[in-house]
Amino acid sequence: MIKLGKPETVTIFNQRSLSTLVRAIKLSYCQFSLILVRCNYVALQKKVAEELEVANQLPLPIGKIYLPESITTLFTPIYLEFKSQSLSCLMVFGLESVKAIEQLLVATNQVRDEFRKNLTLPLVIWVTDDILQKLTRFAPDFKSWASASIKFALPPNELLALWQQIAQDFLEQLLSAKAEFISNQELALAPGCQRRQALEFAREDLSIDEINLEPSLEAVWLLILGRDAYV
Template identity: 35%
Template sequence: MPDFNQNEELLSELIFALEMSQGDFRLFLARCNNLTQRDRLMERLQESFSGDLAKLQLDESVGELYATICQQLGEQQPDAFMVWGFESVKDVDKLLVSMSLVLDEFRKNFHFPILLWIDAEVSRKFIRLIPDFENRASLTVFETPTQELIDFIQQTSDCVYQKVLESGSGIFLYSTDLGLAESTYQELINARQELANRGISLETELEANLEFVLGRAADNYTEIALNHYQRSLELWQQVNNSVRVAHIYYYLGLWWQSYAVRHRVEKDMAFQKACSYFQQSVETFDISDRPDLVAKFINAWGKILQLLERWDELDIVAKRAIELHQTYS
């Protein structure tokens, strides 16, 4: 099992290799799947490196690494150059191929080592797309300790759930509102897969919580999100957590409501499904003796009843909502 001390030793070896390569072009790859851990390692490297370390964080639109480095450095020749952010580049395949095309320019014009921070997915692309570049690189793999992987899943899941619970049905929180980066979905998938590779299964409640967060981190309009919500529902039903079941019902209702907007031919069917899920959400919160949560989520049911023009039912739900909102403002 990987541990903190092992990563510290690897980092020390990497820093030493960078310092010994000053004045020459050498390529180093540092692979780390967990961005929090990567940022911590990068900070330690910057603190410990004895020379002039230039840095570049790639933005999503960058298309050529060589030209971007040249633009930043001008005539400067630092002791080493560090690059990160490959996971956020929209067309990373194009970026990698462009690197291979100018490999000779790297060697001729950069008289310093270059360190590229990558994750497992980008590492696979290096091997597949630019093997000539990858073969010249020295690779250091930083493994995330098992407990840190579990803590990452736990903390991310708890944080997201708390925020969406507090928001109720009044506002849909997008990924940025939830503190989720574009890379979070893949990071969570990677963390679970790495634990599975180590023979470690998540406890049912944590798995259920993770599935919900994966649904929220995915594009909420896709079937990928729907599948995560349904899996989360199954798991929460297994452990008889009625509050979490009610909450997943609400998000399934939201998914079908948005489906109705995007698929006009199936609008009536989708609105009916959404209405059923919103109703189940409210009724399950009721069974759980959580009138405060009924107050937070009942408006979604009322809205869909209005769209369906089911006026008698809307009258009952609206009166109930008014009573609840007078108590739970």
Template identity: 40%
Template sequence: MISLSNSPNGTVSSTTATKRLARAIMVSAGEFSLVLACCKSVERQQQILNVLTEFSSTNIQEISLSPAADVLYTAITSAIATTQPEALMVRGLESVVAINQLIISTNIMRNEFRKQFRFPLVLWINEEILCKLVWLAPDFKDWAASTIRFDVANNQLVEAEPQAINA
């Protein structure tokens, strides 16, 4: 298996998150679901996608948004045309110039996603985009069961708990 991190805990965390992503895609086969995959590095996203093929038998189509994209729904429908992929990964949100406009239009058009897409939609985001989704597209963001994070190691989660208890 390809390693996603130099540290053992980082590898375990990334492997667990990658398996969660594969499971979320598999469980939602044939119906719309929104999955948010949070990762700060584009290079790391690519590593995770390479490893994902080990955990998922689903044929995952991938599109990368243009920096000039202003409506997510239109960008997706243009890319997939009339086909319904088994799953779709959207990358490049961090490079979109008018990201606020794109996120607001996504929230406004959210019902079209459910009506027209019969596949899991995975949006690769970073923390900044996640915050914008919470503030600018709360209704759309709420469709995601939970955000799958690839940048938090298990030991960081464990270490955070005792500090909270001692405070």
């Protein structure tokens, strides 16, 4: 756990992480390497990827793959994208949304040698804290090819803003439904859903910086938890 605190501290931390990522890609140019980037927030992942492109420090375009939740294999879509164009690196997003993630990681570990045999570029996989743990458990040999993960974080003010926005959207959706019941699954707030994960990660990150949610936001969290029993 990393306690970062002030927004300016987080900005400096992320700038260093971005420099580390650029350096890792450049060092592995035209050869396979596995780079794990740890970031719990989809919006921040997108922002960092855009900053990497705008910086224009790489000789060729950056390839991107957004995994559908129904995908069952990792190597095939990566290989097809690699063969379609010349790239500085290939970034993979969306592992946290894959439904059969454990099976996918086990299969990835079993065919890990195919990555080294067939790819000649750095493979940058974006992971959340949860996915990183699952990589260690279900694809340890594949994960061992990567050095320490490169982390990006959100400052406390943005974590609170994220919480407030999701809470506001949640309450507005409940009000608009009137007497009709809408499940957490339909609201993307069931366990494992993207918005639910964002709330959980933000809550944990805020606690690391010893920041508590406002009572109104804590009440929304308890309401979400209480609705889990209803499908």
